[in-house]
Amino acid sequence: IQMTQSPSSLSASLGDRVTISCRTSQNINNYLNWYQHKPGKAPKLLIYAASNLQRGVPSRFSGSGSGTHFTLTISSLQPEDFATFYCQQSYLTPRTFGQGTKLEIK
């Protein structure tokens, strides 16, 4: 399954609302997870099954979508949110990720 994220990079300011898109090459129902990855750190699960917030993740993160189009939204950017975000499908093997969206401070 091909995963296409957009944009590949994004500059935003503290307090901004940002949305990241993930499209898949075939229908994966809602079997889509989102991760946040900072340099030198372990990736962190944010959202599973397209829209379910992982325990301990701030409520400013949300996910939506089904089928082939999914979005991750951060409602009000905080300093600790600047990182690279990846979508990942759990529908088929091999497990595949989007190419990543790097979120930078404007």
Added chain:
Amino acid sequence: QVQLQESGPGLVRPSGTLSLTCDVSGASISGSDWWSWFRQSPGQGLEWIGEIYHSGITNYNPSLKSRVTMSVDKSKNQFSLRLSSVTAADTAIYYCARRYYYDGSDPYSHYFDYWGQGTLVTVSS
């Protein structure tokens, strides 16, 4: 708290074999989870290498399948990765992670919830 920690040589010679181990604490490797390996090459995204169940059942990425071997050591609560015939293209940060089923009745309902910090492996002479 589940913790994973990768270990192994940071430098591997071209044509050699990369060998890494992931130590698991806070969870039994003999439980219902799968144990996975990933890598991130410089400037690239995350690539799934494969996974292993405590029984020894494996799933590998077809792009690497001919060179990958994974194993489990239940007595040490750890799992391992071997990647043979390495080239400079295998230079990457390698991560281990747990694949967890959040709905045991649905075979597609899983995610990677605990990850190691990653270990850099450089392939160079």
